[in-house]
Amino acid sequence: MKTKSWLAVLSCTSLLVLAACSGNSGDSVPPGKSSAVAPQTEGSKGNKLLDKPITIHVLSTDTSPPVNTKSPVFDYIFERTNVRLDLELAATNYAQRAQTIVATNSLPDVMKIPNGSPYFAEAAKNGLFLPLDDYMADLPNLSKIMKQDKEIEKNKVDGKLYSFPVLGQWKLQLAQAPMMRVDLLQELGLSVPKTFNELYQVLKKMKEKYPDSIPFTSREGAKNLLRPLAFALGSGNRMYFDPAIDGGKYVYGQAHPEFKAVLEYVHKLYAEKLLDPDYAVNTGDQMKEKLSAGKAFFYYDNNSFGVNFNTALLASNPKAKFDLLPLMQNDRGQTRNWMYAKDWLHHFVISAKAKNPKEIVKFFDWLYSDEGTLITNYGIEGKHFKMVGGKPVIEESVIKEFANTKDPYRYMQNTLGVGFLAFSLNVDEHPMAVVSPPELSKWAEQIVPDKGYVYELFDPPFTSAESAKLKTLQSKVDTLVDQEMDKFIIGTRPLSDYDKFIQQLKDSGALEIEKIYNDAYVRLMQQSK
Amino acid sequence: MGKRMTLGSFSFDAVIYILLTAMMFAFLYPLYYIGIISVSDGISVMRGDVKWFPVGWNWEAYRTVLANPLVLTSYGNTLLYTGLGTFVNVVATALCAYPLSRSRLYGRKVFTVLIIITMLVHGGMIPTYIVVNSLGLLNSIWAIIIPPAINVWYMIIMRTFFQNIPNEIHESAFMDGANDLVILWRLVLPLSLPVIATMVMFYAVWHWNSFFPATIYLHENKLYPVQVILRSMVIDGSVQADSSRDLTTIVTSMKYAMIMITILPIICVYPFIQKYFVKGAMVGSLKG
Numbered sequence: 001m002k003t004k005s006w007l008a009v010l011s012c013t014s015l016l017v018l019a020a021c022s023g024n025s026g027d028s029v030p031p032g033k034s035s036a037v038a039p040q041t042e043g044s045k046g047n048k049l050l051d052k053p054i055t056i057h058v059l060s061t062d063t064s065p066p067v068n069t070k071s072p073v074f075d076y077i078f079e080r081t082n083v084r085l086d087l088e089l090a091a092t093n094y095a096q097r098a099q100t101i102v103a104t105n106s107l108p109d110v111m112k113i114p115n116g117s118p119y120f121a122e123a124a125k126n127g128l129f130l131p132l133d134d135y136m137a138d139l140p141n142l143s144k145i146m147k148q149d150k151e152i153e154k155n156k157v158d159g160k161l162y163s164f165p166v167l168g169q170w171k172l173q174l175a176q177a178p179m180m181r182v183d184l185l186q187e188l189g190l191s192v193p194k195t196f197n198e199l200y201q202v203l204k205k206m207k208e209k210y211p212d213s214i215p216f217t218s219r220e221g222a223k224n225l226l227r228p229l230a231f232a233l234g235s236g237n238r239m240y241f242d243p244a245i246d247g248g249k250y251v252y253g254q255a256h257p258e259f260k261a262v263l264e265y266v267h268k269l270y271a272e273k274l275l276d277p278d279y280a281v282n283t284g285d286q287m288k289e290k291l292s293a294g295k296a297f298f299y300y301d302n303n304s305f306g307v308n309f310n311t312a313l314l315a316s317n318p319k320a321k322f323d324l325l326p327l328m329q330n331d332r333g334q335t336r337n338w339m340y341a342k343d344w345l346h347h348f349v350i351s352a353k354a355k356n357p358k359e360i361v362k363f364f365d366w367l368y369s370d371e372g373t374l375i376t377n378y379g380i381e382g383k384h385f386k387m388v389g390g391k392p393v394i395e396e397s398v399i400k401e402f403a404n405t406k407d408p409y410r411y412m413q414n415t416l417g418v419g420f421l422a423f424s425l426n427v428d429e430h431p432m433a434v435v436s437p438p439e440l441s442k443w444a445e446q447i448v449p450d451k452g453y454v455y456e457l458f459d460p461p462f463t464s465a466e467s468a469k470l471k472t473l474q475s476k477v478d479t480l481v482d483q484e485m486d487k488f489i490i491g492t493r494p495l496s497d498y499d500k501f502i503q504q505l506k507d508s509g510a511l512e513i514e515k516i517y518n519d520a521y522v523r524l525m526q527q528s529k
Numbered sequence: 530m531g532k533r534m535t536l537g538s539f540s541f542d543a544v545i546y547i548l549l550t551a552m553m554f555a556f557l558y559p560l561y562y563i564g565i566i567s568v569s570d571g572i573s574v575m576r577g578d579v580k581w582f583p584v585g586w587n588w589e590a591y592r593t594v595l596a597n598p599l600v601l602t603s604y605g606n607t608l609l610y611t612g613l614g615t616f617v618n619v620v621a622t623a624l625c626a627y628p629l630s631r632s633r634l635y636g637r638k639v640f641t642v643l644i645i646i647t648m649l650v651h652g653g654m655i656p657t658y659i660v661v662n663s664l665g666l667l668n669s670i671w672a673i674i675i676p677p678a679i680n681v682w683y684m685i686i687m688r689t690f691f692q693n694i695p696n697e698i699h700e701s702a703f704m705d706g707a708n709d710l711v712i713l714w715r716l717v718l719p720l721s722l723p724v725i726a727t728m729v730m731f732y733a734v735w736h737w738n739s740f741f742p743a744t745i746y747l748h749e750n751k752l753y754p755v756q757v758i759l760r761s762m763v764i765d766g767s768v769q770a771d772s773s774r775d776l777t778t779i780v781t782s783m784k785y786a787m788i789m790i791t792i793l794p795i796i797c798v799y800p801f802i803q804k805y806f807v808k809g810a811m812v813g814s815l816k817g
Binding site for chain 1: 593
């Protein structure tokens with residue numbers, strides 16, 4: 001009896017294996033909706049981008065409210081380029097969907113792959129995507145941008161470009177930056193702090209005046225607190241690119257003595273109850289609650305939150321106001337701060353099996369042209385925007401139409417089918433600035449390199465061997481850092497112990513991580529020459 | 530209650546009542562909280578003013594959510610998937626369970642083992658996707674309904690229940706000239722209403738809550754079930770530390786309004802079907 005049932009199990013598993021194998025080896029996945037040549041109704045006109053009309057099936061992400069894929073803007077794109085976009089937008093769980101599609105090699109003509117997807121490089125090497133280097137002649141607009149924007153190089157795999165990057169042509173720049181209740185500065189007769197030392201004094205005065213308050217609050221623990229603060233104080237949190245060391249190199253912040261000063265400062269704030277005693281466990285909502293209810297006066301995080309706090313504070317205290325402070329000098333004499341990366345660098349890849357590769361490449365390059373950028377960010381000229389002095393201005397009627405919705409920016413962009421949330425590869429955020437509170441544009445003017453702001457950078461591309469090694473090393477080192485940061489800040493581990501901690505990090509491989517990063521970075525620099 | 534309560538039993542009861550009330554509160558308050566947030570004014574929510582009663586009562590969040598045409602279509606889709614899906618599930622499960630419950634089926638043990646193996650060893654997402662794709666089910670309602678047509682575990686519960694129907698009933702039906710289909714339809718199913726009701730419940734709840742297959746297999750948003758829309762608003766729209774797009778995150782009250790809209794039907798129906806759930810937990814427990 002027993003042998004019988006075992007036989008059954010065996011035969012069955014072998015059947016399963018067979019089935020699985022045949023499923024994988026058969027590369028003949030039905031093409032689905034591939035680029036069929038659309039019926040030629042209008043005939044080919046000379047001024048269009050392509051001579052013959054084609055349809056391109058694009059898989060990308062959706063947001064809420066859903067993007068209107070029937071928007072007249074897409075008809076207009078067809079009119080200008082002869083390309084009919086067949087947009088398929090996934091509302092949620094896109095990462096897994098994209099991974100499944102790549103793993104089963106059932107790609108549509110074009111699909112979006114989020115930046116940082118681990119399978120991207122592997123799939124590129126396996127020949128799933130069209131190598132764009134073979135079509136450089138058809139990429140005048142992108143090539144031009146790539147000459148200036150070196151970050152795009154980081155999207156390359158083994159020195160070859162396989163994807164169209166999502167770029168920030170103009171951004172309403174935000175940053176994790178010092179934001180303070182400036183009305184309190186006036187009330188206490190204090191001047192705006194120019195150094196971190198003065199900031200400490202100011203926070204101390206605030207605490208003296210309002211003993212029940214929490215002068216400085218944050219969210220999501222030490223990692224998110226140190227990300228902006230450590231860099232501003234002359235070091236950096238975990239792996240970061242330090243422009244001040246040897247003309248720019250990757251460094252593991254915690255593994256160097258400069259980080260001690262950061263912890264000394266933060267520990268001082270914590271010990272004197274100037275930093276939120278709950279900083280380690282605060283959620284985003286808790287932080288926002290404290291700041292918008294007037295319980296906390298300073299934060300070093302996304303400056304755009306300030307707009308909401310100001311609205312919330314207005315009801316109880318008309319004078320209350322959060323404002324962006326000018327960057328403060330640290331003890332090493334530096335004035336510097338991160339701002340959010342310029343580009344998103346999400347990938348748009350063309351399937352190696354797509355039918356009209358040359359035409360698709362031409363169309364996607366057009367999206368980076370002046371005309372393409374305008375249409376995909378503003379809509380149709382004369383209907384959605386007009387040119388005033390060489391600059392696009394959104395029509396009053398369009399702004400009015402969406403002014404009363406709960407979220408004018410999203411509704412405007414998604415109904416028109418334009419911009420970052422809908423479909424644009426060269427994103428211009430001026431429309432966002434127009435419908436957003438004026439403070440944001442004012443602050444964005446201060447968040448510029450001249451004032452000490454530095455773009456956060458993406459990791460350089462690694463080889464598969466490097467990625468594997470990084471994974472093991474980083475899990476060890478990052479865990480150690482996660483465990484110990486709070487101890488140093490709260491003071492359960494004395495700072496005199498820090499040199500020992502550095503040694504611990506080095507023993508776990510912090511310097512090896514640095515080496516892998518810098519090797520990859522040097523390689524990238526050589527390739528891009 | 531003729532007997533007078535002793536102090537001991539009275540205090541025992543009191544403790545139990547207090548504990549149960551506390552538990553009830555712990556279960557109901559989150560639900561209530563979602564409700565009051567969804568009708569409160571966004572700024573009060575951010576300030577943390579909303580604790581017990583709505584502040585700045587308004588229906589704006591519901592109006593905005595319902596203005597999204599996808600919410601209503603997706604609602605219809607969920608009803609369709611739940612209704613049709615559950616029907617297919619129950620029919621397929623019964624058709625599979627019935628033969629396996631008959632001892633005269635040739636190779637019954639082998640079939641049972643083969644089926645049980647699929648419960649233990651799953652093909653995984655990629656092979657399943659390839660099968661669904663090759664069958665041309667992608668982007669159609671059938672991709673949602675056919676792959677999960679039989680849940681092996683529920684099928685075994687049903688089979689066990691069928692086995693408990695005395696064999697004599699089958700024999701006498703055969704004598705009267707009935708074939709297996711007639712026996713299943715006219716005898717076995719009417720005798721198995723409790724287990725059928727339980728299966729309907731289990732499958733229906735599964736369909737109602739399911740979102741994952743839809744996100745993988747469906748392309749057009751007009752086919753999405755409501756859970757996909759909910760997920761895209763609540764999870765994908767939430768604030769992330771690394772995001773530079775915080776400005777455009779979805780307002781909390783809108784998320785909560787969407788949650789209310791999604792769970793309301795279940796909340797309304799639950800008190801009436803809850804007793805079947807309790808029964809269902811016992812159905813199919815081992816009886817030999």
